[in-house]
Amino acid sequence: MFGLAAPMSTNAAETGVKPLPDPSLLAADPEKYWLRVREEQFFLPGWRNFLNNGSLGVAPRPVVGAVEDFLEHGAALLSDEYPRWGYETLDEERAEMAAFLGCKKDELAFTHCATDSLSTIAAGIDLKPGDEVVMTDLEHPSGKAGWAVRAARHGISVREVKIPLPPKSPEQLADIMISAIGPKTRVLFFSGIISPIGIVMPVRQICDAARAKGVISAVDGAHMNGQIPLKLSELGCDYYAGSPHKWMFAPAGSGILYIREENLGKLWPSIVTGGWDDKASGASRFMKIGTNNRAVVVGMMAGLRFLKALGPENVYARIHDLARRNYKMAASRPHLELFSGADERLYGSLVTIGFRGAKLEDLWRKARERKIWVYGSERLRLSTHIHTRPQDLEAFYSLVDDVIGGKKA
Numbered sequence: 001m002f003g004l005a006a007p008m009s010t011n012a013a014e015t016g017v018k019p020l021p022d023p024s025l026l027a028a029d030p031e032k033y034w035l036r037v038r039e040e041q042f043f044l045p046g047w048r049n050f051l052n053n054g055s056l057g058v059a060p061r062p063v064v065g066a067v068e069d070f071l072e073h074g075a076a077l078l079s080d081e082y083p084r085w086g087y088e089t090l091d092e093e094r095a096e097m098a099a100f101l102g103c104k105k106d107e108l109a110f111t112h113c114a115t116d117s118l119s120t121i122a123a124g125i126d127l128k129p130g131d132e133v134v135m136t137d138l139e140h141p142s143g144k145a146g147w148a149v150r151a152a153r154h155g156i157s158v159r160e161v162k163i164p165l166p167p168k169s170p171e172q173l174a175d176i177m178i179s180a181i182g183p184k185t186r187v188l189f190f191s192g193i194i195s196p197i198g199i200v201m202p203v204r205q206i207c208d209a210a211r212a213k214g215v216i217s218a219v220d221g222a223h224m225n226g227q228i229p230l231k232l233s234e235l236g237c238d239y240y241a242g243s244p245h246k247w248m249f250a251p252a253g254s255g256i257l258y259i260r261e262e263n264l265g266k267l268w269p270s271i272v273t274g275g276w277d278d279k280a281s282g283a284s285r286f287m288k289i290g291t292n293n294r295a296v297v298v299g300m301m302a303g304l305r306f307l308k309a310l311g312p313e314n315v316y317a318r319i320h321d322l323a324r325r326n327y328k329m330a331a332s333r334p335h336l337e338l339f340s341g342a343d344e345r346l347y348g349s350l351v352t353i354g355f356r357g358a359k360l361e362d363l364w365r366k367a368r369e370r371k372i373w374v375y376g377s378e379r380l381r382l383s384t385h386i387h388t389r390p391q392d393l394e395a396f397y398s399l400v401d402d403v404i405g406g407k408k409a
């Protein structure tokens with residue numbers, strides 16, 4: 001029996017992937033280091049200017065290799081285990097992921113994406129007609145929809161609070177969210193990093209205040225894990241939904257669901273098979289959902305190990321530095337508006353700009369011609385990850401200068 005060790009390995013010899021550049025290069029010449037990481041560890045061709053990691057991240061070579069290896073080993077039936085998940089508890093993998101994310105193994109379940117986890121959270125909390133869920137006015141449709149179903153089906157009410165753009169400070173945002181809690185509020189739901197803009201919310205302060213008022217806190221963390229330093233148990237929330245396929249190098253179809261220990265027996269599962277009510281099994285009962293593709297979990301774990309090998313602090317320092325440069329490039333152009341806050345604590349990698357009413361058809365057309373991949377409309381969210389080159393940002397702003405107007409003199 002080969003077990004899972006061989007296909008799960010990201011060992012260079014097995015995957016044909018080069019080892020990471022020596023860390024001394026990072027200190028000596030960070031630009032060279034990160035360029036080598038892009039060129040050697042990713043499939044991204046040189047001509048691709050990719051500035052939309054926020055919608056879906058890029059799986060690096062070790063992840064693709066691990067997925068391929070697993071599929072091949074599974075198809076060859078080299079193992080005595082089914083090459084699947086959906087009935088398994090995946091204890092080793094959950095323990096490793098939980099150690100990285102800062103929670104207990106039993107508090108963590110693997111899902112397919114944040115939408116999956118968010119739907120489970122919204123469907124699974126006991127709420128009665130008239131109970132109120134408060135959220136921001138900038139939640140992703142995947143965050144809003146689960147509560148909308150509850151409103152339509154069970155008569156709960158949903159209230160949105162306005163987030164100022166650009167926000168001034170984390171303190172201002174904490175104030176807005178905490179003061180929105182009313183007498184009927186049962187759940188405070190918000191994104192830890194607000195999707196359309198990239199605002200990093202002061203999650204701990206908000207969740208602590210909710211807890212003090214007896215209100216359940218649920219955090220949409222689709223953009224958090226991998227983009228900013230994160231310890232789930234330190235967020236203070238009751239529930240958290242994450243998408244490792246955005247910032248943690250996981251293959252598409254990777255999700256996480258965190259359920260704070262004291263809530264493990266309270267949340268109702270939605271997709272169920274035998275074991276749905278085995279509360280002693282912790283969050284793993286939320287993974288009893290029927291046959292799924294284990295290669296995705298294997299790839300997610302390879303992505304985690306890739307991130308650990310790079311050093312999450314190095315990754316954060318790089319992507320935040322690129323975001324800072326991005327912010328400055330936008331701020332130096334009077335034709336552009338910034339929806340992200342100037343206070344650096346308010347963004348990780350995502351910076352969002354606007355075009356002050358300029359016509360944008362030419363911008364989108366030329367972006368495609370120049371192979372610049374961006375996401376947005378009048379409000380454009382730009383993402384930087386470790387494979388982003390400074391020249392990708394320069395290419396984008398030179399496009400903006402050509403189409404919309406020049407830089408401030």
Ligand SMILES: Cc1ncc(COP(=O)(O)O)c(C=O)c1O
Nearest residue numbers: 113114115140142191195222243
């Ligand atoms: C804040 C937020 N929540 C949820 C989602 C949905 O994520 P997924 O497609 O991984 O389910 C997204 C996707 O962009 C998001 O930005």
